[in-house]
Amino acid sequence: NLSDYTVSNSEEEEECIKLLLDREINVGFQTHNCSHIVIDNWIKCARLNAIAWILKTRSSLGFRFQTGYLAMTYFDRFLSRRAIDSDKWWAMQLLSMACLSLAAKMEEYRVPSPSEFQLEEYNFDSKVIQRMELLVLNTLEWRMSSVTPFAFIHYFIRTLGNHHSPPRNVVS
Amino acid sequence: MEKLLNWQYKLGKVIGIGAYGIVHRGLNLETNQIVAIKRFYTFDCKNGVPYTTIREISMLIEMYHINIVKLLDVISNTKNEWYIIFEYLDLDLEKYMYIMHQILSGVMYCHKHRIMHQDLTPDNLLIDLNASVVKIADFGMARAFDFPLRAYSPEVVTIWYKAPEILLGSPVYSTAIDVWSVGCIFAKMLMRQNLFAGASKNEHLRKIFSIMGTPNERTWPGVTSLPYYPAGLPEYYPEVISIIFASIFFYFASQEMLCMNPARRISARRALGHAYFKKKKRKEKKEKKMTILDPIEKKKKKMMMMMILDSVSFTFVVVVVMLTDY
Numbered sequence: 001n002l003s004d005y006t007v008s009n010s011e012e013e014e015e016c017i018k019l020l021l022d023r024e025i026n027v028g029f030q031t032h033n034c035s036h037i038v039i040d041n042w043i044k045c046a047r048l049n050a051i052a053w054i055l056k057t058r059s060s061l062g063f064r065f066q067t068g069y070l071a072m073t074y075f076d077r078f079l080s081r082r083a084i085d086s087d088k089w090w091a092m093q094l095l096s097m098a099c100l101s102l103a104a105k106m107e108e109y110r111v112p113s114p115s116e117f118q119l120e121e122y123n124f125d126s127k128v129i130q131r132m133e134l135l136v137l138n139t140l141e142w143r144m145s146s147v148t149p150f151a152f153i154h155y156f157i158r159t160l161g162n163h164h165s166p167p168r169n170v171v172s
Numbered sequence: 173m174e175k176l177l178n179w180q181y182k183l184g185k186v187i188g189i190g191a192y193g194i195v196h197r198g199l200n201l202e203t204n205q206i207v208a209i210k211r212f213y214t215f216d217c218k219n220g221v222p223y224t225t226i227r228e229i230s231m232l233i234e235m236y237h238i239n240i241v242k243l244l245d246v247i248s249n250t251k252n253e254w255y256i257i258f259e260y261l262d263l264d265l266e267k268y269m270y271i272m273h274q275i276l277s278g279v280m281y282c283h284k285h286r287i288m289h290q291d292l293t294p295d296n297l298l299i300d301l302n303a304s305v306v307k308i309a310d311f312g313m314a315r316a317f318d319f320p321l322r323a324y325s326p327e328v329v330t331i332w333y334k335a336p337e338i339l340l341g342s343p344v345y346s347t348a349i350d351v352w353s354v355g356c357i358f359a360k361m362l363m364r365q366n367l368f369a370g371a372s373k374n375e376h377l378r379k380i381f382s383i384m385g386t387p388n389e390r391t392w393p394g395v396t397s398l399p400y401y402p403a404g405l406p407e408y409y410p411e412v413i414s415i416i417f418a419s420i421f422f423y424f425a426s427q428e429m430l431c432m433n434p435a436r437r438i439s440a441r442r443a444l445g446h447a448y449f450k451k452k453k454r455k456e457k458k459e460k461k462m463t464i465l466d467p468i469e470k471k472k473k474k475m476m477m478m479m480i481l482d483s484v485s486f487t488f489v490v491v492v493v494m495l496t497d498y
Contacts, residue, residue, distance in 0.1 A: 012284070012441065015284065016284060016285075016286060019284065019285060020286070023234065098220075101220055102221075102226065105220075105221075105222075105223035105226050105227070106223070106226060106227065106230070106315075106316075111219075111223055113218050113219045113220070114219070114220050115218065126218050126220070129220055130220040130221060133220045133221045134221060134248070137221065137226065137229075138248075141233070142226075142229045142230050142233050142246060143230060143233060143234065144226060144229075144230035145227075145230045145231055145234060145316055151286070
């Protein structure tokens with residue numbers, strides 16, 4: 001019985017969810033800090049490209065949805081703290097690659113080496129990728145275990161839906 | 173040789189060597205605080221920053237609990253070398269018996285925060301001898317989990333502390349694996365040797381079964397269809413562990429923390445609420461008063477007495493049970 005493997009006591013689960021909410025709010029974006037950031041068209045366009053690339057690479061490498069989502073939050077958090085000069089497309093590419101690699105290291109069991117993440121236009125040296133990973137880690141102050149909506153989905157499905165456990169593969 | 177790490181920290185002698193790095197004693201020159209400094213082996217560029225480093229730092233950075241080792245700082249230098257600064261703790265687990273309470277509350281804290289440690293072994297538990305506090309360390313194998321728990325990599329946890337569901341190749345496992353490891357550590361503390369110590373996975377399983385009994389569909393529904401459930405194994409019956417080790421203390425551990433069926437294994441939270449620990453807590457308070465006057469020796473004596481008392485009372489219980497049975 002699968003529900004035996006989850007936290008059995010609903011009180012404990014409620015407590016978990018509360019802790020998760022607190023953490024999500026603490027690590028999340030603080031809009032008052034972001035207001036000064038000028039989001040110009042270049043950034044918007046580059047961000048869309050990056051998201052498209054992350055989603056595509058996620059599915060081709062067989063990563064979970066959580067991993068893709070996490071990579072995108074790293075990407076956004078990074079840009080909310082550090083600016084990338086206009087027209088530096090390679091830097092955006094490198095950033096998306098580092099974010100996906102870091103998300104995979106947090107979430108996946110088989111983590112391919114970053115050089116397996118193929119990029120169409122640029123070919124980065126592994127040393128450069130590692131430097132970028134470290135830059136992202138430092139910029140995000142190593143707070144990489146962000147809470148994603150995926151952590152709440154099963155709880156909400158169960159609470160809203162007659163207290164039956166959802167099928168295991170609702171999200172994976 | 174002591175050398176300066178940067179303007180703030182001085183690197184002292186090596187106090188531990190692990191799979192991913194070396195731990196030094198260190199000094200914070202600003203505060204004069206003694207610290208532990210974990211120096212990572214040079215990263216293999218091909219794979220970037222190792223996932224163990226990322227997980228360890230990112231999990232510890234968000235944990236604040238007296239029984240979890242405290243991460244103080246992460247620093248790097250221009251040569252791309254990375255160091256984690258931890259609070260300094262003495263590395264000896266064997267001296268204390270009531271540390272179980274502390275270990276369990278640390279484990280419970282992790283589980284409450286959706287973190288499975290996955291590699292609880294005696295060398296990942298550190299002790300502050302002055303304050304008599306145990307801290308859980310080494311989160312390199314730890315991971316966050318979500319509901320419901322999905323298949324996790326089976327190759328975690330040092331084999332001697334591995335739960336049977338992992339050894340049997342169960343596709344799903346849970347926080348119960350940490351409780352099993354704690355049960356094994358608990359047994360080791362009492363016996364000063366490993367309760368189950370097989371050289372290979374199969375031998376290890378056989379050892380577990382020979383003491384805890386071969387699991388079957390009745391005691392653990394679904395066990396016979398697990399991938400590595402060994403065929404043609406002798407039907408061992410559970411040994412009366414209490415007779416082997418003669419202690420109620422251990423009996424509690426073996427029955428509930430070392431329950432083979434992960435679904436029935438006690439949770440860290442429930443184990444903490446166990447009558448045994450309630451009793452323990454009171455003793456702890458008394459002992460704290462004692463330590464001021466007389467440190468380790470008296471404690472040892474008292475523990476020996478407790479063990480003897482436990483075994484005496486247990487033998488008494490066994491005799492009574494036997495008498496009523498026959």
